[in-house]
Amino acid sequence: MSKPEFWNNSKRYYDFKSYLVNRFGCRVYKLQIDAGFTCPNRDGTIARGGCIYCNTGFSMLRQQGPLPSVTEQISNGKKLYTRMRNAKKFIAYFQTATNTYAPYERLKSLYDEALSQDDIAGLAIGTRPDCVPDDVINLLEKYTKDYDVWLEYGLQSIHDKTLKFINRGHDARTFVDAVKRTAGKKINICAHIIVGLPGETHDDILETAKAVASLPINGIKIHLLLALEGTVLGDLYQQGKIRMITKEEYVNTVCDILEILPPEMIIQRLTSDGYRDIYLAPEWGKNKMDVLNSIDKELERRDSYQGAKFDSLVKSSAMPLCAL
Ligand code: SF4
Numbered sequence: 001m002s003k004p005e006f007w008n009n010s011k012r013y014y015d016f017k018s019y020l021v022n023r024f025g026c027r028v029y030k031l032q033i034d035a036g037f038t039c040p041n042r043d044g045t046i047a048r049g050g051c052i053y054c055n056t057g058f059s060m061l062r063q064q065g066p067l068p069s070v071t072e073q074i075s076n077g078k079k080l081y082t083r084m085r086n087a088k089k090f091i092a093y094f095q096t097a098t099n100t101y102a103p104y105e106r107l108k109s110l111y112d113e114a115l116s117q118d119d120i121a122g123l124a125i126g127t128r129p130d131c132v133p134d135d136v137i138n139l140l141e142k143y144t145k146d147y148d149v150w151l152e153y154g155l156q157s158i159h160d161k162t163l164k165f166i167n168r169g170h171d172a173r174t175f176v177d178a179v180k181r182t183a184g185k186k187i188n189i190c191a192h193i194i195v196g197l198p199g200e201t202h203d204d205i206l207e208t209a210k211a212v213a214s215l216p217i218n219g220i221k222i223h224l225l226l227a228l229e230g231t232v233l234g235d236l237y238q239q240g241k242i243r244m245i246t247k248e249e250y251v252n253t254v255c256d257i258l259e260i261l262p263p264e265m266i267i268q269r270l271t272s273d274g275y276r277d278i279y280l281a282p283e284w285g286k287n288k289m290d291v292l293n294s295i296d297k298e299l300e301r302r303d304s305y306q307g308a309k310f311d312s313l314v315k316s317s318a319m320p321l322c323a324l
Contacts, residue, residue, distance in 0.1 A: 001307045004263045012299040013258050013306035016219070016268040023148065026088040031077035034059040035110050036067050040131060041098075047171040050158075053166065053194075053225060055278055059096045070113045078119065087185030089166075091122035091148065091155075100127040100136050107165055108139055115147060122148030124190075129153045129178035130170040134188060137182055137189035143184040150219065152190040157210040159204055162197050176215065183216035189266055191217050194285035195253050196225035196245035199234070202253060209257040213265070213314045220261065221269035222254055224285050226308055229278040237281055244282040251294045257301065270295055 006288075009018035022027040042054075050056070057063045061073070070075070074092060081087040084136040092114035100107060115123060123143055132151070143149050155175045159162055163171055175191075182189050191212045195205055207219055212220060226239035227244060231290045261267075273288040285291065299305065 001263075001305055001311075003305055004307075012296065012304065013267045013270075014265065018267055019266045023088055027086055028089045028091060028121055029077075029081045029085060029087040030091045030124060030290075031060075031074055032083070032093050033070055033073050033114065034061045034067055035070055035099065036062070037092055037094075037099050037101050039098040040101055040126070041128070041169040047167060049167060049232070051166050051168055052104065052236075053228065054102075055228045055231055055275065057230075057278075058301075059148065062096070063224065064224045067282055071117060072109055074114060074117045074120070078117075089119050089121040089167045091150070092117070092120050093122050093126070095124075095126050096322040098128050098131050099125045100131050100133075104133075104135055104139070107136060111139070111143070115143065120147070124152060124317040126149040126152040126154070126192075127216070128170060129155070129175040129313065132178050132182070134181060137185060137187070140187050141185040142229045143286040145192040148188065149186075150188045150190050152192060152221070153178055154192045154210070156192065156210040157197055157204070157262045159200070163201060168200070173209075178210075179217060181213050181287060188266075189216065189243040190219035190266075192219060192221045192223060194223045195250060195257075195258075198233075198242045202249075202256075205253055206256055209260045210314055210317075211243070213261050213310060214317075217265065219268050221259060221267035222267075222271070223269065224250060224272040224282075224291070225284075226272050226275060226285060227274050227280040229280055234278075234280050247291070247294065248280070250285075251291070251298050253277070255294050257300065258306040259304055259309040260313070261306055263288050263305070266304070267306065321323065 007018055008022055009013045039050060042050040078090060111123060140149050140151060153175060158172045160171045179189055193208050229232045271288055271291045
């Protein structure tokens with residue numbers, strides 16, 4: 001496979017930064033917003049306790065005191081990115097907790113507030129696949145006339161045994177249903193997956209990647225599993241009950257995933273970062289640039305690209321890869 005020209009970048013995968021420059025012709029940054037949402041997997045509606053890796057503080061901003069308004073958060077983020085990165089446009093990213101977990105009118109009011117700010121080119125909403133009623137999807141579809149709209153669904157794994165172990169509170173079928181209800185509405189769909197989940201083999205992770213590759217999904221965030229203080233997973237790590245993935249395993253797995261994904265899928269994230277104050281492991285994961293450089297080097301060593309195995313492993317597969 002040769003490198004697709006439309007990537008218009010120097011990478012061996014189609015990164016989000018390049019997509020945004022290609023789409024808007026300028027530097028575009030995502031502004032993280034904590035609008036004060038909670039999560040049905042925490043408050044008892046679906047489950048209590050949340051996913052085993054989720055820290056209870058939600059965001060640093062929330063821990064510092066009363067949350068600033070969406071308008072203030074956007075204004076502060078814009079100042080920072082304009083000064084430090086010469087950003088020209090922004091995507092309002094409702095990131096913290098489950099950002100569709102509120103009555104329709106409340107959601108509309110928050111999204112409208114974000115989109116009414118100057119220089120906002122898009123909207124990104126992070127949520128759970130069991131928390132997206134059709135009227136919310138239809139609301140987001142309306143915004144696509146004027147904005148680049150992303151709906152980000154946490155999947156983490158296509159394996160129900162893993163989802164149960166990590167206390168996700170939904171199954172894989174629910175994710176596929178949400179994707180199918182969102183597809184065809186001009187909303188960009190982004191799937192989040194986690195590499196390094198306890199009990200998963202290399203093949204298990206690649207099956208998750210194949211399922212994502214076979215669905216109408218536009219982008220992906222690949223996260224490294226982190227053990228954080230104050231989480232169930234952090235406790236299991238400290239008790240020596242789970243093993244964290246090594247850097248070599250992670251880099252190899254991420255490259256294998258990239259080879260499986262279609263060349264047009266936009267790679268929004270290739271590792272995890274942040275949580276410095278509660279970070280336990282893996283130690284190597286703290287150096288995000290080193291992880292990204294190692295992925296670049298491994299793809300170069302293989303002389304491979306994102307999508308190199310998509311045709312042979314996914315597109316031409318006789319078996320339905322995601323028949324859920
Ligand atoms: S769905 Fe997200 S916010 Fe809710 S418990 Fe899981 S990781 Fe935390």
